[in-house]
Amino acid sequence: MARPTQAVINLQHLKDNYQLAKGYSQKAYAVIKADAYGHGLLPIAQALSDADGLAVACMDEALQLRQHGINNPILVLEGGYDEEEWLAAIEHDIEMVLHHQSQLAILLTKSHFKQIKLWLKIDTGMNRLGFRLNECHDIFQQCQHADLNIKVVMSHFACADDLCHEKTLDQFQRLDEILQLQKEFWPDLILSSNNSAAIIGWPEISDHISRPGIMLYGSSPLIKKDKHDHLLKPVMTLKSQIIASHTVKAGETIGYGDSWVADKTTRVGIVAIGYGDGYPRSAPSGTPVWCQGSYLQTLGRVSMDMLCIDISEQTEINIGSEVELWGQYVNANEVASLCNTISYELFCQLTPRVKRVYKK
Numbered sequence: 001m002a003r004p005t006q007a008v009i010n011l012q013h014l015k016d017n018y019q020l021a022k023g024y025s026q027k028a029y030a031v032i033k034a035d036a037y038g039h040g041l042l043p044i045a046q047a048l049s050d051a052d053g054l055a056v057a058c059m060d061e062a063l064q065l066r067q068h069g070i071n072n073p074i075l076v077l078e079g080g081y082d083e084e085e086w087l088a089a090i091e092h093d094i095e096m097v098l099h100h101q102s103q104l105a106i107l108l109t110k111s112h113f114k115q116i117k118l119w120l121k122i123d124t125g126m127n128r129l130g131f132r133l134n135e136c137h138d139i140f141q142q143c144q145h146a147d148l149n150i151k152v153v154m155s156h157f158a159c160a161d162d163l164c165h166e167k168t169l170d171q172f173q174r175l176d177e178i179l180q181l182q183k184e185f186w187p188d189l190i191l192s193s194n195n196s197a198a199i200i201g202w203p204e205i206s207d208h209i210s211r212p213g214i215m216l217y218g219s220s221p222l223i224k225k226d227k228h229d230h231l232l233k234p235v236m237t238l239k240s241q242i243i244a245s246h247t248v249k250a251g252e253t254i255g256y257g258d259s260w261v262a263d264k265t266t267r268v269g270i271v272a273i274g275y276g277d278g279y280p281r282s283a284p285s286g287t288p289v290w291c292q293g294s295y296l297q298t299l300g301r302v303s304m305d306m307l308c309i310d311i312s313e314q315t316e317i318n319i320g321s322e323v324e325l326w327g328q329y330v331n332a333n334e335v336a337s338l339c340n341t342i343s344y345e346l347f348c349q350l351t352p353r354v355k356r357v358y359k360k
């Protein structure tokens with residue numbers, strides 16, 4: 001029998017979540033960078049064949065999609081790192097983010113770069129990628145002079161996951177002002193601003209092309225629970241099985257560092273998953289798992305290939321019983337918050353040892 005540790009990926013839930021995102025904008029480019037947030041780049045792209053577009057971080061990811069016959073519009077969020085990548089964008093018909101003067105300098109060297117569909121990225125407050133507000137007018141002018149093909153003006157929100165933060169509306173207003181100013185020279189220019197948190201949490205912000213990521217995978221992008229969260233359907237169910245069980249007496253410890261000490265006789269199940277699979281080592285004792293209809297708790301430190309759970313009350317649970325680490329019953333955000341991280345990181349750090357099983 002093969003190692004029972006699997007991430008079951010529900011592709012129908014993915015499609016349903018995409019339709020939900022699309023309901024809020026004219027178009028939605030599905031963000032599938034970083035191996036589709038750990039869900040598998042190609043199977044996710046293939047399942048989203050009806051998507052208006054796909055967004056990835058870099059040209060390598062875009063080329064992988066094209067080489068496997070993905071024909072949707074593809075956007076590279078970091079644009080090209082060098083001239084070769086900008087040439088590849090022409091060859092493979094890939095849309096590119098233009099966010100820095102050094103990239104513009106390359107684009108101004110050859111007239112055929114004007115074929116590339118460009119998304120001009122403006123820094124409205126994230127202070128990461130994008131042209132500064134005071135540079136924008138000059139950049140637009142240079143692009144117009146060189147007859148470059150700017151299709152979209154975009155920005156990225158820093159705090160949209162916090163529904164009480166005023167910055168999000170302020171960032172949008174700055175972006176919209178740029179659009180209004182440039183409309184005279186670029187009449188077909190459209191806006192892209194919304195990530196998952198803005199799509200779900202800020203319905204008053206309406207852009208032309210949204211860029212949903214985490215919500216496609218069924219995980220809430222918001223810091224606090226929201227009435228729309230329940231509309232998202234979890235896509236990944238991470239599960240494994242109990243491979244051994246035993247009983248410890250009061251005073252005995254479990255696992256590395258003796259970090260957990262039994263205060264009473266405790267039946268322990270050993271589950272075949274650990275940080276070598278990407279389950280976070282930072283998950284404390286008491287992190288929830290689901291097994292045969294009950295929520296149970298982890299005991300002691302997570303090791304590389306295993307973790308322990310308390311099965312004292314469930315006599316029916318034994319070797320071979322299936323354990324869900326997150327997914328349908330255990331919310332990945334709850335596990336993430338116990339580990340001081342976010343579900344994005346949990347999904348992305350799953351290692352190749354975890355078999356991805358795709359359910360249509």
Ligand SMILES: Cc1ncc(COP(=O)(O)O)c(C=O)c1O
Binds near residue numbers: 031194195212
């Ligand atoms: C530029 C850009 N747009 C959209 C997204 C999608 O964000 P989310 O996964 O929060 O929806 C990301 C993700 O990091 C991004 O970098």
